[in-house]
Amino acid sequence: MGSATGFLETIRTENPYRSEAVRLCDFEDLHTGQGEDARRAQASRCMNCGVPFCQSDFGCPLHNLIPEWNDLLYRGLEREALNRLLQTAPFPEFTGHVCPALCEKACNLENDGVTNRDNELYLIETGFANGWIHPRLPLERTGKRVAVIGSGPSGLAAADLLNRMGHSVTVIEKADRAGGLLTYGIPNMKLPKRIVERRIRLMEEEGVRFELNREAIPEELQGFDAILLCGGARKPRTLNVEHTDTQGVMFAVDYLTAATKAVLDGGSPSCTAEGKHVIVVGGGDTGNDCVGTALRQGCASVTQLEMMPAPPEERTQANPWPEWPRVLRTDYGQLEAIFRQGADPRVYETTVKSIRKDEAGRIAGLETVQLRRTPEGKSEQVAGSEKELECELLLIAAGFVGCENKTLERFALQADGRGRLMPEDGSHHLSGRLFSAGDMRTGQSLVVRALADGRAAAKEVDRFLTEPIP
Numbered sequence: 001m002g003s004a005t006g007f008l009e010t011i012r013t014e015n016p017y018r019s020e021a022v023r024l025c026d027f028e029d030l031h032t033g034q035g036e037d038a039r040r041a042q043a044s045r046c047m048n049c050g051v052p053f054c055q056s057d058f059g060c061p062l063h064n065l066i067p068e069w070n071d072l073l074y075r076g077l078e079r080e081a082l083n084r085l086l087q088t089a090p091f092p093e094f095t096g097h098v099c100p101a102l103c104e105k106a107c108n109l110e111n112d113g114v115t116n117r118d119n120e121l122y123l124i125e126t127g128f129a130n131g132w133i134h135p136r137l138p139l140e141r142t143g144k145r146v147a148v149i150g151s152g153p154s155g156l157a158a159a160d161l162l163n164r165m166g167h168s169v170t171v172i173e174k175a176d177r178a179g180g181l182l183t184y185g186i187p188n189m190k191l192p193k194r195i196v197e198r199r200i201r202l203m204e205e206e207g208v209r210f211e212l213n214r215e216a217i218p219e220e221l222q223g224f225d226a227i228l229l230c231g232g233a234r235k236p237r238t239l240n241v242e243h244t245d246t247q248g249v250m251f252a253v254d255y256l257t258a259a260t261k262a263v264l265d266g267g268s269p270s271c272t273a274e275g276k277h278v279i280v281v282g283g284g285d286t287g288n289d290c291v292g293t294a295l296r297q298g299c300a301s302v303t304q305l306e307m308m309p310a311p312p313e314e315r316t317q318a319n320p321w322p323e324w325p326r327v328l329r330t331d332y333g334q335l336e337a338i339f340r341q342g343a344d345p346r347v348y349e350t351t352v353k354s355i356r357k358d359e360a361g362r363i364a365g366l367e368t369v370q371l372r373r374t375p376e377g378k379s380e381q382v383a384g385s386e387k388e389l390e391c392e393l394l395l396i397a398a399g400f401v402g403c404e405n406k407t408l409e410r411f412a413l414q415a416d417g418r419g420r421l422m423p424e425d426g427s428h429h430l431s432g433r434l435f436s437a438g439d440m441r442t443g444q445s446l447v448v449r450a451l452a453d454g455r456a457a458a459k460e461v462d463r464f465l466t467e468p469i470p
């Protein structure tokens with residue numbers, strides 16, 4: 001351990017946000033970085049605990065060697081620290097931007113946990129800036145061919161590892177850009193797309209082949225020795241009301257995709273919030289991304305409806321450390337709405353009761369209703385609590401119910417009751433040469449979990465390809 005008293009001498013400081021007034025004018029990175037001295041000082045706060053909960057199942061799903069690289073960083077050995085990080089973390093530049101940092105909440109310093117996410121981002125960006133990151137090619141090829149279907153974080157992590165193991169990997173992606181939700185989902189200000197593109201280019205130099213604008217069809221995959229399905233859990237949950245097919249009602253990911261395409265390609269998005277009263281249904285992270293995007297597009301107002309009550313401000317006894325704290329968080333989009341509108345955009349225990357449409361078939365407003373919990377734990381509408389809201393754009397960010405039907409039908413697969421391709425034995429092996437990973441296998445989750453699952457699947461595929469059949 002570098003500094004026995006680091007956590008006593010240095011207070012936790014995170015990479016700061018740019019001010020709301022400035023960042024609302026563009027779709028550029030929300031954060032600015034801190035310099036070398038600040039990062040080394042932050043790393044000195046890691047106490048190298050005898051039982052590092054940050055690395056446990058409560059903490060980092062990749063089981064990153066956090067105390068080891070924090071110690072090396074504190075000592076100014078950035079290159080060695082980066083090498084240690086890369087032992088387990090395939091793409092620290094992604095997690096360094098978007099990971100909720102389960103490790104930091106599981107840290108023994110609890111609310112003042114070490115800033116591992118910012119530290120890992122600093123290490124990988126220092127690596128790129130100093131030319132320490134080179135294409136890593138396998139010494140020899142095995143002659144085995146693997147098709148990875150889907151280029152989200154699980155597909156990329158699996159492709160990366162399988163390629164390093166010497167297999168020839170082709171990533172098949174139906175979108176026009178690689179990255180899955182890293183590209184079309186998570187907005188540019190949270191994860192700048194140049195960072196995703198940089199990694200894809202590096203993987204291409206390492207020998208991974210990307211085929212974009214191509215939907216996977218089993219008959220066209222005969223030449224592959226194994227097929228790993230990483231198609232995500234992209235079927236959105238809809239609202240239980242009429243007129244959800246009205247013009248001006250959209251699923252969140254479709255809206256966010258159009259917004260990012262416009263940022264990357266230039267021009268206006270196919271659907272914009274500009275000048276509109278926007279209602280977002282869903283108080284989670286996806287809803288927050290819609291709030292931040294609508295504000296940047298110049299909406300007239302934005303409101304976020306959430307069915308559940310507001311979470312507590314502090315941990316309850318039923319949610320002790322080192323569990324992830326289920327407490328009230330105010331994310332960047334909500335902070336921006338407070339700045340622009342003077343109030344938190346979230347309205348709790350409220351849902352949409354009906355959607356009104358005009359003669360031209362466009363959304364003309366909606367009626368909301370308050371909800372309350374019954375003693376049996378069910379949710380019921382409160383009679384007389386209905387309200388009319390102006391709404392010209394309704395964004396449904398109510399979660400996801402599993403993988404898309406088309407892929408299931410094409411591959412003659414059946415999802416489980418939760419819409420997942422999760423083999424009963426908990427493995428990644430579906431049948432024959434077919435495997436699954438990421439959200440498609442686990443249900444909608446997190447980037448870091450998709451990365452870990454992609455790597456675990458790659459190891460199973462490798463065993464399938466290389467171990468003799470008993």
Ligand SMILES: Cc1cc2nc3c(=O)[nH]c(=O)nc-3n(C[C@H](O)[C@H](O)[C@H](O)COP(=O)(O)OP(=O)(O)OC[C@H]3O[C@@H](n4cnc5c(N)ncnc54)[C@H](O)[C@@H]3O)c2cc1C
Nearest residue numbers: 150152153154174180181216231232438439445446447450
């Ligand atoms: C708006 C939004 C914001 C989020 N923000 C965060 C965040 O800040 N931090 C975080 O940790 N997590 C976040 N998540 C969750 C995270 O993005 C996902 O858990 C993660 O991307 C899942 O990775 P995946 O590889 O399993 O699937 P995906 O990223 O969904 O990728 C699947 C890919 O497969 C492709 N595909 C599907 N079927 C086929 C087919 N038949 N043929 C070819 N291609 C196909 C799709 O086009 C897609 O590109 C967010 C999710 C959303 C929706």
Ligand code: SF4
Nearest residue numbers: 060095099102103117
């Ligand atoms: S990937 Fe996430 S959980 Fe793991 S060390 Fe980085 S910030 Fe922590």
